[in-house]
Amino acid sequence: MNVLSRVVTYASGLPLALEVIGSNLFGKDSEEWESAFDQYERNLDNKIRKILQISFDALKNDEQSVFLDIACCLKGYAFGEVIDMLHAHYGRCMKYHIGVLVQKSLIKINGYGWKVQIHDLIEDTGKQIFLEESPEMPGKRSRLWSCEDIVKVLESNQGSSAIEIIYLEFPFSRRERDEDPMTEEKCEDVQVKWDGTAFKEMKNLKTLIIKNGYFSRSPKHLPNSLRVLEWWRYPAKCFPHDFHPKKLTILKLPDYLHPIRELDSLSQGLVTLKVLNFDYSKYLKEIPDVSSLQTLQELSFRECKNLVRVDSSVGFLPKLKILSAQYCKKLSCFPSAINLPSLKTLSLYGCQSLENFPEILQEMKHVTSLILKGTGIKDLSCSFRNLSGLEYLDIRENKMFWMPSVIAMMPQLTKCIINGVSNKGKVSGKQEKEGLQVEGILAHSLCSSKLESLDLINCELSDGFFPLAVAWFSNLTRLNLSGSKFTVLPECIQEFRFLESLFVDDCEHLREIRGSPPRLTDFSALNCKSLSHMGTSVLLNQEPHRDTLIKFVMPGRIPRWFEQRSRGASISFWFRGNYFPDYALLVAILLTDNFHCNPIEVTAFVTINGKEVHVDRNSEIDQLFVFDLSGITTSSNKNGWNHAEVSFIALKRYGGKYDYHCLDVQNESIVKEIGMHVRKQKISSIMQDIRFTDPYKMTGLIIMMMMVSVVLPNHKNQPLLLQTLIGLWTLLFLTHTAFGSNTLS
Structure with a gap:
């Protein structure tokens, strides 16, 4: 059983591997199985290797290179990241070649985050094919991924101009070290004890990825040929003085151990930089001037716990598409005005110290989703309308006590989630009294809304909300009014012709439901203390006529139309x-x-x-x-x-x-x-x-009546009795057939 378990793990669902291994182990005893499989795990079986190599040999040169890059170094990265890194590495888009590999089933793109995956045996095949390039001299290979080989090259200064990609990831990740203190001691064995000069001879190194590990010294040299640099916990306060990578496209320094000091001087030469990343850097307190990075498309500094200030230049990068600052809890100084015409994603989620949303100076039509959940933002100015393509807005768990009027003026907004005063015991009496003045905003709205989904949670809504909402939000399919103060759901809610989901949980003053939208199939009135079963009778007096999913949660009694x-x-x-x-x-x-x-x-x-x-x-x-x-x-x-x-x-x-x-x-x-x-x-x-009745019992009763009618003595002399039995049998049969589905037990 142990060997079989190892075989299944090794094959990982590849039928070819099961067939080859099974034929080799057939007829042998368990000791031979153990010995043979030890050999399998050390070296890929030649039969498997030869068959898999047929697919590799059929690839064109560029496709072979991309396959080896993924098999050796880029497995597990998100699909978009692989496209960006290969584009930077080769200087041209390689998306088509990745598609060829997917079509030939050499790689897969699936799972959470669209990860690029490759079967373990196919990965091993690619690595063995590549190792033939220089089996004994790792410093002469174009790709390095083995921890042992990389440490050997760095510590012995065996690097050469042949090396183009280095991917270093020791077996123990930082997360594992945080969860298991003993892992910290194990990681001491994988410290790189070098003099910092090993990169000097790697004049063609284009991609350098270091996921973890400890370095005894900071790098004294970094190749100017670099196009992709990703170094977690980069050990130096600054880059080497002679580092001027004119073709560097991706720079990622997550969990950076020092404040940024020389980005200003370095950025002067980064004329091709597209991605800049400082995620999880707890020593980072400021994002400096980045005005020289005119080609930057992605800027990310997520979960930088001590970040306080972002330079105003960040708001004026013409090609920036992604700006991520989520969970920077101390961030309080953000650009007061922005003009980012290419921006698609802006994430300020969890920036609880940020009180002001920037002025949008000109139209930014590419931002479709905006999450301001958990921020300290108190209002949105009229310039917010310049986010003309915005479709989804989430402003939960913030400090807004007035519904921004600009929301009703957004031309493309289809889904909006707003939280009001959710913790009344922690806010001032004035704030609690004011709440979110939704009715007033609706009354002064200038245009009809295209909203399909609207959440107004804890927004202090009164009975005056519904006539206005029916007028302005006629296209709603989902409406959440939980935590409101209204007392009835009026008859006019029947005018929500498309509304399918309605939630009024925690509406303590709700007493009666007088109307129901015609398409309603999902309704929840949880913890409505004033709502009795009589108050829900209108909603329950007839069955839903739509052939769709049904889910109703409310006070009440089981409707009479339940058979x-x-x-x-x-x-x-x-x-x-x-x-x-x-x-x-x-x-x-x-x-x-x-x-x-x-x-x-x-x-x-x-x-x-x-x-x-x-x-x-x-x-x-x-x-x-x-x-x-x-x-x-x-x-x-x-x-x-x-x-x-x-x-x-x-x-x-x-x-x-x-x-x-x-x-x-x-x-x-x-x-x-x-x-x-x-x-x-x-x-x-x-x-x-x-x-609802046991059909087998009813069938038995019918058979019994038939038998009685047949075997009853003198039945020929008692035609009236015979006719009665036949009539009773017929009545039972018809009742069982026609009304069995409605028979009460």
Whole structure:
């Protein structure tokens, strides 16, 4: 079993490897397996190597080079980063060549962040092909990735002009060192003990990437041929005096150990720089003048905890596309005005000391998304309208107590999230009283909004909000008004013709629902203490007519149009056919009064013929939960009836926000009643295939009646009795066939 586990890991899903290894190990004993596989792990099998090399040999020269770059050095980078680094390294775009490698299945682009991945055996093939370039002299190779080889070259000054790429990453990352103090001691063995001159002879080094490691000295020389320089925890306060890389395109110094001192002098020669990165640099307090970096496209200094000031020149870079300063908690001095015509991404998320958003001097139409969540920004000026292409705006968890009027004037804004006073005990009485004056803003809006999704959370909304909102936000499909002060949901909300999702959680003054949008399928009124089941009767008096997902959370009672009800923690039904009738069924869970306004987390499950199937329907509820059973895919008895049972588990919040503990559904009497309904628009096609009574028991009863009618003595002499039995049998059959889906247990 140990060897088989190693084989599976080694093959990593490559059928060719399983076939070759399996044929070699077939007929041998376990000791031979151990010996043979030790050899596999040391050296790639020749059969596998020869077959994989056929694909490599079929590539053109540029494609082979890109393949070796990825296999040896760039595996695991994001797709966009690989494109940028290869473009910088070769001086031309290599996106087409990457596409060829993907088409031939030599690399993959998948996973979170669109990482460039390569199968382990294909990676090993590429590395072995490349090692033939200079098997004994690493300093004569064009690519270095082995820690041992790189340390040897640096410590022994064996570098040469043949080296073009160095990728150094020791086995222990910085995160692992932070999590495991013992790892720090292990990393002492991988310290590079050099004199700092090893790069002097590497006159053609174009890409230098150092992810971690300790260097006994700062570099005394860096090649002017560099086009990509990424060095985590760069050990020097400044660059070597003779370092003038005229073709440097990407400069990344994450977790920089010193304040920036000589960027000004260095930047004078960086006429081709496109990417500048100082992420996670805790000693960085200021971003200096970068006005000479007119080609810069990306500037990032995320999570620089002590960064206070960003020079005003950052606001006037004509080609800048990405500006990221998120989680710089002490940042208070940001450019007061910006004109960045090429900007696409601006991230100030988590800059809690930043109180003013810059003036937008001219139109910046390429910014489509802006997250100002967690900032100290108090208002947005009229110049904010110059972000004419903005589609998504998030200004939660900030210090705004007035809704900026400019929001209603954004021509392309389709989604907006605004938080009001969320921690009333921590703000002044005046701020709490004022709240976010949304109604006044709407009343003075100059143009109709294109908003499709609007969150106005804790915004102190009153009953006067709805007539204005219906007029100005007629295109909404999603509306979140949680934490408001209104008392009713008026009849006019029926005029939200496209609204599908409506949330009014924590609206303590809400007493009654008088209307319902015609397309509403997702509704939540959690922790509405003044809302009784009578107040929700209008919403529940008729079933939703749309054939879509349903999720309602609110106070109330199980609607009368639910055909089947059961007291307890589960409800059963029978179905037949090839597919589970998911969209056709609605389920309602009603909690006991003990849990009203004391929310718990509920997750539903369905057991089909004894096999449990998870339902992707869970919610925090305090009384009534109505939902459909869509999303279940499972095998069933095609030729007969299947027994299904709906049950659930309940979790109660305990302590922290996401800290729950499981409740015993049976013993704590959480559930009062469970209901089930077959949608009317579906009955015509499936009424014969869903039943709430056991079809096998009914069939047995019918057979028994038939047998009685046959074997009853003297039945020929008692025609009236025979006719009665036949009539009763017919009535049972018709009832079972036509009304089985509506029969109460």
